[in-house]
Amino acid sequence: MTNPVFSLKNATVTVANGTTILDHLNFDIDKDDFITVLGTNGAGKSTLFNVLSGDLMLTEGSIEHNGEDISHLPAVKRTSFLARVFQDPKLGTAPRMTVAENLLLAEKRGAKRTLRNRKLSAEKLKHYYELTKTIGNNLENRLQTATGSLSGGQRQALSFLMATQVKPGLLLLDEHTAALDPKTSDQLMAATNEQVTQNNLTALMITHNLADALTYGNRLIVLNAGRIVLDVKNEDKDALTEAELLKYFVHS
Numbered sequence: 022m023t024n025p026v027f028s029l030k031n032a033t034v035t036v037a038n039g040t041t042i043l044d045h046l047n048f049d050i051d052k053d054d055f056i057t058v059l060g061t062n063g064a065g066k067s068t069l070f071n072v073l074s075g076d077l078m079l080t081e082g083s084i085e086h087n088g089e090d091i092s093h094l095p096a097v098k099r100t101s102f103l104a105r106v107f108q109d110p111k112l113g114t115a116p117r118m119t120v121a122e123n124l125l126l127a128e129k130r131g132a133k134r135t136l137r138n139r140k141l142s143a144e145k146l147k148h149y150y151e152l153t154k155t156i157g158n159n160l161e162n163r164l165q166t167a168t169g170s171l172s173g174g175q176r177q178a179l180s181f182l183m184a185t186q187v188k189p190g191l192l193l194l195d196e197h198t199a200a201l202d203p204k205t206s207d208q209l210m211a212a213t214n215e216q217v218t219q220n221n222l223t224a225l226m227i228t229h230n231l232a233d234a235l236t237y238g239n240r241l242i243v244l245n246a247g248r249i250v251l252d253v254k255n256e257d258k259d260a261l262t263e264a265e266l267l268k269y270f271v272h273s
């Protein structure tokens with residue numbers, strides 16, 4: 022048995038009004054995990070991501086990364102091993118910079134980011150062309166376009182590619198296809214699955230799409246009122262149906 026990459030121990034967040042929004046969670050994330058994360062609105066999914074990313078500190082318990090206690094490590098320091106893609110296509114990319122410049126910037130994730138020496142060689146542009154072409158939404162023909170004028174789907178694809186340019190120790194996908202039309206969403210979901218499986222990324226993906234949650238990943242968790250109420254893997258996940266899954270969606 023290998024050691025978990027991330028380990029939440031008794032992880033709890035109690036907010037100022039006394040409400041516990043993450044409730045004594047014990048949760049290990051293994052290297053080969055691609056976990057789909059489900060739950061009703063307000064179940065604590067984003068809170069879980071926020072404590073992993075360091076945007077929200079635990080009020081009790083701890084988080085370990087490769088055995089090291091990172092409970093007090095600020096978000097900015099966690100970017101060296103963690104990347105996150107949000108639902109909003111506007112987040113995660115610099116609007117005035119071109120697609121190619123954003124990709125170049127992403128290669129420096131975790132390091133001091135500057136584009137003073139813009140090394141956009143022909144070789145690099147060719148690489149970005151091949152990379153963006155994998156998505157299938159014409160992003161490869163917009164490499165020199167300012168990101169702010171891309172379609173939402175193209176911009177979201179760029180955010181995703183930026184998050185995975187440097188292999189992150191943990192990839193957090195926060196409903197990253199939810200704001201896209203069905204075709205664009207399917208394209209990005211397929212590209213996501215390809216990247217995660219081909220590059221052996223450790224990933225968590227919040228989704229409200231039950232079919233996607235069942236189709237993708239090796240593991241599935243359901244949160245309710247800040248607790249994990251279902252955690253299934255491999256063949257147990259494969260055997261799960263949408264009808265069974267829905268039973269875990271309880272508004273508290």
Ligand SMILES: Nc1ncnc2c1ncn2[C@@H]1O[C@H](COP(=O)(O)OP(=O)(O)OP(=O)(O)O)[C@@H](O)[C@H]1O
Nearest residue numbers: 036037042060061062063064065066067068069077
């Ligand atoms: N910083 C905070 N301070 C106070 N309450 C918070 C804070 N962050 C989240 N909450 C509350 O914690 C609960 C869980 O919120 P969270 O955003 O994690 O839910 P979610 O499962 O991601 O929901 P959704 O599906 O709607 O995005 C909600 O009731 C929310 O209002």
